[in-house]
Amino acid sequence: MSQNSTAPKLQPAFIPPADGRIVILTGAGISKESGLETFRDAGGIWSKVRLEDVATPEAFARDPKRCHAFYNMRRARHRAADVQPNAAHHALVRLEQGWPGDVMVVTQNVDTLHDRAGSKNLIHMHGTYNQARCNFCGHVIANEGDLSVEDVCSACNKAAGMRPNVVWFGEMPIEMERIYGALSDCDLFISIGTSGNVYPAAGFVAVVSKHAGAHTAELNLEPSAGATLFAEAHYGPATATVPAYIDALLQSL
Ligand code: BV8
Numbered sequence: 001m002s003q004n005s006t007a008p009k010l011q012p013a014f015i016p017p018a019d020g021r022i023v024i025l026t027g028a029g030i031s032k033e034s035g036l037e038t039f040r041d042a043g044g045i046w047s048k049v050r051l052e053d054v055a056t057p058e059a060f061a062r063d064p065k066r067c068h069a070f071y072n073m074r075r076a077r078h079r080a081a082d083v084q085p086n087a088a089h090h091a092l093v094r095l096e097q098g099w100p101g102d103v104m105v106v107t108q109n110v111d112t113l114h115d116r117a118g119s120k121n122l123i124h125m126h127g128t129y130n131q132a133r134c135n136f137c138g139h140v141i142a143n144e145g146d147l148s149v150e151d152v153c154s155a156c157n158k159a160a161g162m163r164p165n166v167v168w169f170g171e172m173p174i175e176m177e178r179i180y181g182a183l184s185d186c187d188l189f190i191s192i193g194t195s196g197n198v199y200p201a202a203g204f205v206a207v208v209s210k211h212a213g214a215h216t217a218e219l220n221l222e223p224s225a226g227a228t229l230f231a232e233a234h235y236g237p238a239t240a241t242v243p244a245y246i247d248a249l250l251q252s253l
Pocket of ligand 1: 026027028029030032033038039040041044055108109110126166167168169170171172173176192193194195196197198199200219220221222223224236237238239
């Protein structure tokens, strides 16, 4: 039974075997209807500030106060009471709980909306807002408040080194081996809310497509840069397409 009888119906072009492995990649678009900005939509984050000035190790070395201000502003928005997981986040939790095979969510997002919705088999390949890391010794702490150059590392006692524990451009994404292992062994790859501009995430669909029997689907507001690489696509807001698609998969069991 669909979660909401008025929800739009959507028929997946491919239903994996019941023990099939499903890997889901999400980007900023899945959090848009929760009230968080995307990066490359009109009026998005990168239309207001250059990533080279706030989201690279060189930018942090050059002007740490500017980087802290950028992340403090986004982290404060992320903490706001009106920013909650939406129907798309909750649909992915239903899939993880109701699908007999393995379901893994790999998110590019540094927000914690998947975690708060209840996703367990979840990889934050670009890190998260709610940790800080020392640039000198690598010590990681939980941190949901503002960071500044006055912060002192509790492990090495050096100041001005605490940075957001996110993956900046030019840095190695997290758990890449585990991600590539899942991609090369999955039956269904679903990409949700990403423009397909940032690598290596944008290359995942090509990794999956190399493996016989794997199917790829894009659920996005509009065709991504990699749209032609997907076997299937459904366009519309994530809170409409994702529950409809996921509930159709679950009803096929
Ligand atoms: C690396 C964390 C080496 C910080 C981010 C080729 C191969 C390898 C690397 C590169 C390469 N070419 C270039 C590179 C370098 C670079 C890169 O990709 N540059 C780009 C600009 C060309 N990549 C890197 O530096 C990466 N590191 O490569 O290390 C390596 C290589 C391979 C293997 C190991 C190591 C590190 C990149 C990570 C950077 N950090 N974020 C932070 O958040 O501040 S990236 C940033 O972009 C966010 O994570 C964001 O999630 C991500 C991708 O953006 P999207 O999520 O797609 O968001 P966007 O706004 O673009 O799109 C939103 C989409 O949603 C749109 O399509 C829209 O239509 C849709 N949408 C909107 N509303 C809705 C919706 N969909 C549904 N419903 C809605 N309501």
